[in-house]
Amino acid sequence: MRAPKKKRGPRARGPKAAAPVIAARLNERVALEAQASGNIAACFEGYRVELGHFSAAAVKRALALRAGLPITSFTPARSAVDKEIALLARRLAHGGLLEYRLAPLRSGKDMIVIEPQMAGYWPQVAKLNAADTVALSRFAYLRRRGNDMVLESPRSTALFRICDPKIAATIAMLSTPHKVGKLRREQGSAAFTLLGLLFDCNILFKVDARSDGLRLAEGDSNLVVWDFHDLLFHTHATEGRQANPTGGRYPFIGLIPPPPAVRAAWSGDAIDLQAFTAGSEETLSPLAALLRERHSTRDFDDAQPITIAELATFLDRTARVQWKWTSPLDFGDGSVGPDIDYTRRPYPSAGSAYELELYLLIANCSGLARGIYHYDADRHALVPIEARVQEIEAQLVSAQFAMDAPAPPQIVITIAARFDRIAWKYSGIAYSLILKDVGVLLQTLYLTATELGLGGCAIGTTNIDLFAKMTGQEFHHEGAVGQFALGRGAKVGDPG
Numbered sequence: 001m002r003a004p005k006k007k008r009g010p011r012a013r014g015p016k017a018a019a020p021v022i023a024a025r026l027n028e029r030v031a032l033e034a035q036a037s038g039n040i041a042a043c044f045e046g047y048r049v050e051l052g053h054f055s056a057a058a059v060k061r062a063l064a065l066r067a068g069l070p071i072t073s074f075t076p077a078r079s080a081v082d083k084e085i086a087l088l089a090r091r092l093a094h095g096g097l098l099e100y101r102l103a104p105l106r107s108g109k110d111m112i113v114i115e116p117q118m119a120g121y122w123p124q125v126a127k128l129n130a131a132d133t134v135a136l137s138r139f140a141y142l143r144r145r146g147n148d149m150v151l152e153s154p155r156s157t158a159l160f161r162i163c164d165p166k167i168a169a170t171i172a173m174l175s176t177p178h179k180v181g182k183l184r185r186e187q188g189s190a191a192f193t194l195l196g197l198l199f200d201c202n203i204l205f206k207v208d209a210r211s212d213g214l215r216l217a218e219g220d221s222n223l224v225v226w227d228f229h230d231l232l233f234h235t236h237a238t239e240g241r242q243a244n245p246t247g248g249r250y251p252f253i254g255l256i257p258p259p260p261a262v263r264a265a266w267s268g269d270a271i272d273l274q275a276f277t278a279g280s281e282e283t284l285s286p287l288a289a290l291l292r293e294r295h296s297t298r299d300f301d302d303a304q305p306i307t308i309a310e311l312a313t314f315l316d317r318t319a320r321v322q323w324k325w326t327s328p329l330d331f332g333d334g335s336v337g338p339d340i341d342y343t344r345r346p347y348p349s350a351g352s353a354y355e356l357e358l359y360l361l362i363a364n365c366s367g368l369a370r371g372i373y374h375y376d377a378d379r380h381a382l383v384p385i386e387a388r389v390q391e392i393e394a395q396l397v398s399a400q401f402a403m404d405a406p407a408p409p410q411i412v413i414t415i416a417a418r419f420d421r422i423a424w425k426y427s428g429i430a431y432s433l434i435l436k437d438v439g440v441l442l443q444t445l446y447l448t449a450t451e452l453g454l455g456g457c458a459i460g461t462t463n464i465d466l467f468a469k470m471t472g473q474e475f476h477h478e479g480a481v482g483q484f485a486l487g488r489g490a491k492v493g494d495p496g
Helices: 056-066 080-094 165-173 180-187 189-200 228-236 286-293 308-318 389-403 419-423 430-451 464-471
Strands: 020-026 031-034 039-044 047-053 098-104 112-116 133-136 141-145 148-152 158-162 204-206 323-330 336-344 356-362 371-376 381-385 411-418 455-459 478-487
Touching (some): 020 056, 020 189, 047 080, 180 189, 189 204, 228 430, 356 430, 389 455, 389 478, 464 478
Antiparallel strands (some): 020 098, 039 047, 112 158, 133 204, 141 148, 356 371
């Protein structure tokens, strides 16, 4: 006979892990400055942003934002001071001056630190059901940044600094679809909160069991044509969807000397071409003279602005559709694909795709109302687009700042790309081809402006999020890839 089994008592359980809390805290580079009057300002990198007037109690409590305040304490606000702190936190968030930590309430150790990449970001934990299946976005990636590991995506409004190696392992698991309920049971409440945060930032997405491909399941149809490296470069080489410094900041001063303007000569016997160069300055062809006259104009004559007739001529010579045709896709092996429409325009384009569109922000043009217009290159017409006054002003100020100009330009031409038009054909090189097309179009704009006696200047940066708001288009559908200022240049002597 077998001995009867002993009854087991209840399992001993360790202390229950504290649930993680999301707290808002000041970015480490930001300091709050409170005046005796009750006015509070945020100071960072030589800048000062006024945040408004607050009570003495609110000013005292605002100091806690250095360590962090739970975001649940802001809504719903229970007292007048709570309402003031909630208002202050929202104003700081609007300026991108806050970061957010995910950690147990009484623990000093961060599990995750969320760094906003777009102004106005506020952490939201999306509601996910236990039966939902989620997977990591094909645009998401983990990388080392200094001594940290960060998780980010060009589609995300924030990046996640990973402070707990277990969380990094959980994220790696999500390269394959997983049930939310199973992850919660295995990884705990912290992982469940993290899933909601990542889903809200488009780093995770739901996978439909009936879907036949993860690429088609994520986002909209316009996202299908994007390769990872292209979308990453598009968002990180522009403003609006990332918080990294951009522009002429001379980041390597003190690390390496300034590179020379002219490359050091190769060794060997040089062949002097002076004797073979035909002509002189007086006998230059019109094209050669035009190339030498071309220059960037940053100061415009607002007393005598560009006219609509001059603008019409400018667009006719630079971007108008000259003719159209349709041809079946020829694979070169005797088989053919669908019919494809083509156009011819004054500048070259990869594969005759002509994926670039011109959007004109008019600030001062005789005969044309202030606002933003799309140039219909086929009809040679300007079509007005409704946009808020604040967005128009922000675009003009941004262009003036990027050009280091004394005043906003008369016209800002935004070059936008229909990404699917060129990505439908080219794999791996689609975005690089777009940038090459932007380059040749900019030269065409420069030379035509010079020929017409107008002033022009390429603008080095553009805000893709602001352009998306003005046009109502997703940044990955038809997005800004370049800008050009146009107008009547002020006569200030030698442009050099």
